[in-house]
Structure formats: structure tokens, C-alpha cells
Amino acid sequence: MRVTVKLFATLVRFKDGTRAGKPFEVDLPDASIVRDLIDHLKIPPEETHVVFVNNIIVENDSKLKDGDVVGMFPPVGGG
């Protein structure tokens, strides 16, 4: 399957040449879960704090499917 990934804030350093929110595509084996994608991108798991799939916050064991759009954030906040 192929998913679209967007990294934000301090996570952009895990993908050469990307900028915050700039989408790129990743091919994964079928039946992959969010954690597989994090491993594939070589992001230490403790660095991803909030993960969205299609604008919904999900857990790391959520299943992915072809065409999903995944957004990953480190700890962010403010006011």
C-alpha cells in the first residue's frame, strides 16, 4: 500500500529535503500499522507524540490502508 506522510516541527529532521507539512509518499507492506510506518521512517517512537490518520488522532497500533494521509507531531502546545 501507499500512504501520504506529513511531518511537523522537530520531526522534519527524519526526512531529507522535507519541510513541515510537505507531503511525501511511502510504500508499506499490506496490513501495516502506524508503528510500522514510524519504524520505516527511522523515527524513535518516543519522538512521535500525536499521530493523525485522515485528520483523526490514532494510536500507534492503528491499521493503515492504501491512500491514508498520516500527519505526525512531536509534543506541541501553546495557547
Place this chain on the structure above:
Amino acid sequence: MARKILRINMSTLKAAYEDVPEKWARWAGRGLTSAITCDEVDPLCHPLGPNNKLVIAPGWVTGTPAAPSSGRTSFGGKSPLTGGIKESNAGGLSGQMIAKLGLGAIIIEGTPAKGKWYTLVVSKDGVKFEDAADLLGKGMYEVDEVLWKKYPKTAVIGIGQAGEMKLSNAGISVNDPENKPGRYAGRGGMGAVMGARGVKAMVIIDTGGPGVDIVDKELFKQGRRKLTESIQEHGLTKKAGGLNAFGTAVLVNILNEAGGLPTRNFSAGQFEGAAKISGEAMAELCEKRGGEGMMGHGCHPGCIIKCSNIIPDENGNAVASCVEYETTWALGANCGIDELDYIAKMTRECNDIGLDTIEAGNTVAIAMEGGLLKFGDAEGALATFDEIRKGTPLGRILGQGVEATAKAFGVSRVPVVKHQSMPAYEPRAVKGIGVTYATTPMGADHTAGYTIAPEIAGVSGKLDPLSNEGKAELSLTFQAATAFIDSTGYCLFIAFPILDIAKGWEGMAESVAGVTGQNITGADVVPIGKEVLKMERLFNERAGFTAEDDRPPEFMLNEALPPHNVKWTITNEQLDSVFAWVHDGHAA
């Protein structure tokens, strides 16, 4: 030396020190401004009339040595925007200096002779009333500069043209360490309350002040250490963490991803230009342009989080500090504007004229919806600020904020609660924050109970932002904890580490207990916060507020918000449950 109250009478031009009466002795910061407002201000008075007062109070730990990020100043009274009680707090230099003068609060009351304006110079020797005629009509950049020439390295509190005109969107500026305006007690029109007292500016000189008494130094130090460690350990607040590296605008992308970034006057939850106005984009801009531009700026000495920034122009010269999340959203996404340079210029206008950027951005968006200009018209949006500065009839309407402008332009999508416009989180997509907007005594305000922490940021657990479940209780708990933190003098952003790291929560309470000698532990935070909320709710009831004022605007019940296509679905019964306990006969 025990704290004193400094009472300044603008009718007689006399000031006097008073002992803090027993009934106020427990309070500081927001707790104290609200207690004094409740006791001394008639809830039915006209907010700009002779019976309103401006109450200024530093927090419990403000001015103590090395309590981290604790320089907040609370400004309280009756709000011209909401008609209810208001506490609005700001960083900058004033809090620590007022506290070091040994003052628990400054109360400004009375009205000078017509046409007379003053600068109040507050020092250990009392108050000097200086004629402010030469400052009239001037913006805050110039006021700060002029006053520092005469009184270098002092705290300057002041109002721009908006406050002089007593516009409902006038804020109170506090200077930052570079002596620039921009740390604002922005919300609720408190700048107009200061203007109504005939005060253009205040200079605070802490030289020779007695400092802040600390009753139990060991306990204070222990609490301070625990709190400091929690701030330094948390991913969001540590050095080079999210807030330090990208500022509060690091939130733009995550709210956009969640479909909760109000766009084009709350007509959508996602903005296609979000990334261009985000904290990440600001950091890139500062990096590229260099010069005076910087992220990781502190709004007062002793802040160890440093979420502020200085946005530079193409030549590296400072345009404005600080472009916060709320600001880049209000003047950006909410107006369909994706150009950071224009957002920075408009921020500078707000900081100079003395306007709250949230209400200002929402007002421009309403004017866009009403046809005065088009969504996305950055040049046109910037020009509206000149109308306000000059006090043209159009400018005076815009300076009144969202509701007045919506009436003037026939707009019915009006995102307000208690006459105050909503900040940068869409209640239909993030339900808990909607409960806070609807029920806080302050009018629509995110800081009053920041449920975004668990609903979006994954701080203190994770809750589904789209779900209604448990959101009434959640909002109340956050509102109460916030009322406590707003009384400490700590910046509200310590909430992130202390919600996740238990020793931080304890440490905050212990540092307050150490300074005041009150027996306060972590378990007392929420009950004490509820006492503050109760005072404020009762003031509002006496001012005429009813349950019908605790409601989101009608359009949110009728219009589905993309991309989730959700409406506001929390019931009025759920909203009414938030403060039902106020009439139970006990506070907690």
C-alpha cells in the same frame, strides 16, 4: 514586610498605602484582582463610568528569586467588552517590579478633570502624577521609548490610541526586556478601563523596594526545584522543545490537521495556507533573514521556556514581537491571509495602537464577510488598522470588536460568547474547548480552561476532540486549575509539564505555600481555583448574566464545519452542569 495595597485616586490625584485586609490576604494575581473587583466594583456600573476600577496584581511567587517563568501581571475590573468580570494577564517587566515594591495590588479609581491625562510613576517613594499631554495620540512604541529616556530600565504599562478612545478592543501593553510593546493584557477591553481613569501610562521603578517576603524558604526552594525540573524535562517546554524552537504557533499545523483551525470567519476548520503561517515557517524566516529576528525569546527575565519570537523584515530589522499562535491565526487563517510579513505588520499595528490581536483579527474577518474587503486581502486588512489609529468613524466601529462590526455590516455568523470573540480553536471540532468558551466567566477565552492539552496535544492523557463525553467535567477541572495558576504569577504554559509530571504539580503548590505560609499542596489547586471561579460567576450573576449567556453562537448548531462536517452537539444541560455547584452552598 507584609504586602501593601497601593490605592491611587485619580479624582483627587492622591495615593495611599493600605494594609491588605484579612479577607484578601490569601489572594494574589487573578484571585486578588477578582476578590477586589467583587468587593469594590458595582457589577451594574458602566465599565467606562466613574464606578469601575482598574486592579493590578502580581502573582504569589512573582518577584521571588528564580521562580521559573513567573513574571505575570493580572489586570482586573469590569470589562467594557463582555460587561462581566475580567482578569487578563500579561508577561513583560511589570509583575516582578510591582512585587519587588512590596505591593500586593494597585487599585486605580476615580476620574480626573475632563481632558486631563496622567503618567503614574510608581516607586518606593509613592506615586508621582505626571501630566501626560505630550504622550496623547501616540502609539505604544513611542510611549515606551519616550518614558525609557526619562526612566531607563523600568517597567512601562500603557495604552495606545485605542485605549484613549476607550474602544472595547483596547488592551494594556507591558514592555518587554527590549522595551518594546507587545506583552498585552489584551482581552476584554481593559485598555479602555485604564483610559477611563485618565491614565495613559504607568512607570514602575523597583529600585530600593523591600522585595517579596518568603515565609518558608526551604519549602519554596524545594517547590521551585521540582517545578523547574519538570519544565526542563518535558518535551514541549525543555530547551529546543516545541515551544522554545517554534513558539506557540507550533499549534497551527496540528489544529489544521485536526480540522479545528477556524478559517475565514469560522466557516471551515482547515486553511490551505496553514503551513505558511506556522511556527515552523516563522523559525525558517528567522533563520534565513537573521538580524534582529529570533525564536526562543523570553518575554520577561527569568522565563526558562521562552516561547516568544521577534519576526524580522527582509533586512533583518524587527517588525513585531511576539507573533503568537493566536495572532498568526486571527490575522492569518481566519482572514484567509497566508503571508507572514503582513501578519507581522498587522501585529505591530495592534501592539502600537493597543489592540487585542484575537479580537482584531476576528473583526477583520467579520468585515471581510460583510463585504468591506475580500478574504485574503492582506493589504486591505493592514489598512484597516490605520482607520482605528486615526479614530475615523469606520475605525471606531472596528475598534469596538466583532459584535459591533457584525452589526454595522449585517453579518450573522458571529463567533462570540458573552460578547467576546473566540480564539483559535473551533468548538465544533474540539468540543471541550467549546465548553470552556461557553461557560467561563471571562467570555470566549481559551486560556480559561485549556482542554486542548488532552484533546489535541496529548498532554495529561488523550481524549477524542470530536466526542462530547466527559467534556463538562474536563472543562471545569481545567478552568479551576487555571484560576489557581493565574493567581500564582506563573505563566500558564507551565501547565503542560505539570500536568504530565507529578513533581511539577506538587512543586508549583509547594512554591506558593513556601512564599505565603499557607498550607497548600497539590490537592488544593483545584478547590482553591474553584473559589476564584465562584467569586467571578457570582459577580457576573449580579451583573445580569444568566444561563442563556453560557451558550455558543447559534450558527454553530446549524452549520456543519468541514472537514469533519460536525455541528455543536453538547446540550444546554451539559453546559449548565459545569457551574451548578456554585449554588450548592460550598465551593468545592
